[in-house]
Amino acid sequence: MTLFKEIVAVIILTFCINLMGVLWLQFDSTKEYLTNQLESDLENMSSSLTIAVAPHLESGDNVMIDATLNAYFDGGYYKKISVTKFDTNEIITKEMEVAVDGVPQWFLDLEILSPPFIENEVTSGWYQVGKIKVVGHPGFAYKQLWTSFVQTIIWLGGLGLFVIFVCSYAINFVLRPLVRIQEKAKQIQSHYFGEPLPVPTTKELRDVTVAVNQMTDKLKEQFEEKTKLHSKLEQAAYVEPVTGFGNRNYFNRRLDAWLKESGNGILVLIQIASIEEMRKSHGWQKRDELMVVIGHYINTIFDNDETVIKTRTSERDFILIVQESDKREVELKLKQLATYFSTVEIQELFDNKNIYSAAGVKVSHKADKESIVALLDQTLIAAKESTSGVSVVEIEPNCGHIHTRTEIKEALELAISESHLSFRHQPVFLYNSIEPEHFEVFTQVHIEGFKNVTLGTFISVMNEHKLGSDFDKNIIAKAFEYAKGNESQVLALNITKSAMKNYQFIMWLCNKVKDNCESKDRIVFEFNEDSVLNDMDNVNTLCECLNELNFKYGIDRVGRNFESLSYLKSVHPDYVKVDHIYTEMVLKNDDDAYFVDSLCTTIHNLDIKVIATHVENEMQLEKLKKYNFDGYQGFVIPAKALAL
Structure with missing residues (x-):
């Protein structure tokens, strides 16, 4: 009572x-x-x-x-x-x-x-x-x-x-500060700090309120310090300090992840010739100032687009992964970037006037890393020999027809409208449980004659033409119907990036979950970290709706970006799935494992479960237990067919 x-x-x-x-x-x-x-x-x-x-x-x-x-x-x-x-x-x-x-x-x-x-x-x-x-x-x-x-x-x-009514109102008014303290205690328990409580006039409650506000400020400060510490560790390990771009370690990890997950876009190599001579003649400081200017030029040309991964891998090399991009558009941007290097301020720093060359390899069909890198080196040689200093080529498929994006779009629309879809589901386990926490649903689109097109190309076309909303509506409707007759399984549904950008889809989804409140314990929603960072308004709207109806939700690919994890305080998911880069860090290099431990500890401070992804065998599973993961997912327990 x-x-x-x-x-x-x-x-x-x-x-x-x-x-x-x-x-x-x-x-x-x-x-x-x-x-x-x-x-x-x-x-x-x-x-x-x-x-x-x-x-x-x-x-x-x-x-x-x-x-x-x-x-x-x-x-x-x-x-x-x-x-x-x-x-x-x-x-x-x-x-x-x-x-x-x-x-x-x-x-x-x-x-x-x-x-x-x-x-x-x-x-x-x-x-x-x-x-x-x-x-x-x-x-x-x-x-x-x-x-x-x-x-x-x-x-x-x-x-x-009448007396009881008056007394109830008076007591409720007097106890209002105590209710605020109770709510604040619950927020602190969930590691959400919010604004300080107003100080009441009642002496006893005033003292308690002041103490709670001081404790909240202290806990908030501790959490922010831990978040900053993790960011500093990450910056030191993966950020090139002069330009703020990723370093070679970061590039290698992002390239592997990009090719494994999507493999659609353009790999760009920008090389600044004679930079060593320039450093010797003008000094380290002048060279670093020039690198900062070049970094600014690159950010300006590519509009700080979140789909562009920018790295500086050596003293003279910048490598970009331009995801979901058009070959001609990237080629024009690289030529536009070349104009910056023809200015008097930069030219006078170099003895050699041909200081800029840029090469690009467009990947839209299946290819291995070695082939792409080798072709990029060949293209850079060709770029140096050309008058513009820029060359962009497209990697040829091993066999079959090169499909245009229009053909892929039309095939996707047909497959979605006619539900040419099949489903698999993979369990997610917590370390302290023998029963699955939930099953993540994977969808395969069946399109005849497009076997040489990468998954990333399909996703790119889907996002470009905003097909994600129709795609997700189809799957979500099927999942709710499935949940009505299968109370033993909890399904986790991924929401595509293009759907999260669509406010009308968010409203549709809110209405859909309101109509299916009885499925709140059998349906879970997921969206990736990019959506949180770039579509925060839609994310907050969806989270408020899901929280109100007691639906659980999680964030996928957490930690992939260099952004602070402070967004977790406002979104506060039930769990996060950290990017598989961190799983590979633990498994490949023990020296990098403290980054993983720092990431998990920071997230745990918000009372959020942390799930490791891409766990492939029992040996990896045992090793990951040491680093504060709550659960795991991967080929250690493969996905099975699901009849939605």
Whole structure:
């Protein structure tokens, strides 16, 4: 029971006790008054009756005695009148039952009133000829007593309700700071700190509120320090300090992840010739200043696009992974970038005037890393020999037709509209559980004749033409239908990046979950970190809706970007799946494992579960246990077919 209810209960109990006391005093006073009235009436009546019946008792005229009794009995309100004749011991009696209109029988049965009576002896001269006994009728007294009782109950009951209402409002107002403290404690438990609490005027609550605010600030500061520490460690390991781009380690990990997951886009190599000579002649500081300017040029040309991964892998080489891009558009941007190197300020720093060359390899069909890198080197040689210094080529498929993006779009639209889809689901386990936490659903689109097109190309076309909303609606509708008949499985559904950009889709999804609230324990939603960083408004709208309806949700590919993890405080998912880069860091290099431990610890501080991905065997599974992961997912337990 809440403190508010306990206080109100005490007030009600106290009021009821007082009410009972007041009722009893009122009741007893009324009863005594009515009894005195009856006794007074009986005295007058008995004296009159004694005088009236005396001659008839002396003469022994029973008829007149009876007539006299009838006259008095009918003219008054008495329960019983009796006359006893001493000479014959005969008793003449008139009696009326106690029944009162408007008074319930149970009240009469309580026999609260003892009817008063009076006895007078009738004399004739010095002789006693009889005795008269008159018993008052309590009906009128019961009527008055009942009426007084009901009126008192109504008045005190109404007054009690009013007092309880006023007290409840007052208590609620007084305890409002305590409620805010309770809510703040729950927020702190979930590692959400929010704004400081307003300080109340009540001294005791004021002291507690100030203490809670100080504790909140301290915990918030500690969390931010841990987040900054993780960011600093990550920056030191994966960020090139001069330009702020990723370093070679970062490039290698992102290239592997890109080729494994999508492999669609353009790999760009930008090389600045004679940078070593420039450093020797102008010094380290001048070289670093030039690198900062070049980095700024690259950011300007590519508009700080989140789909472009920028790295500086050596003193003279910049490598970009331009995801989901068009070959001609990238070629134009590289030529535009070349114009910056023709300015007088940069040219005067170099003896060699041909200082800029850029090569690009477009990947839209399946190819291995070695082939792509080898082709990139060949293309760079060709770029150096060209007049523009830029060359972009597309890697040829091993066999088959090179499909245009329009052909891929039309094939995708047809497959989605006709539901040419199949599904698999892979379990996600927690380390402390033998039952799956949920099953992540994977969807395969069946399109004939497109086997040489990479998954990344399909995803790129889907995002480019905003097909993700229709794709996700199809899958979500099937999943809800499946959940109605399968209560034993929890399905995790991934929402595509293009769908998360679509506000109309977010509203559709909110309405869909409202219509299927009974599935809240069997459907989980996931979206990736890029959506959180780039579409925060839509993400917040969706999270508010899911939280309101008690649906769980998670974030995928966490930690891939160099962004702070502070967004987790506002989104606060039930779990996160860290990018498989971190899994590979633990498995390949023990020296990098502290980054993983730092990441998991930072997320755990927000009371969020951390899931490792791409776990392939039992040996890896055992090794990952050391680094604060709560669960795992991967080929260690392969995905199986799912009939949605």
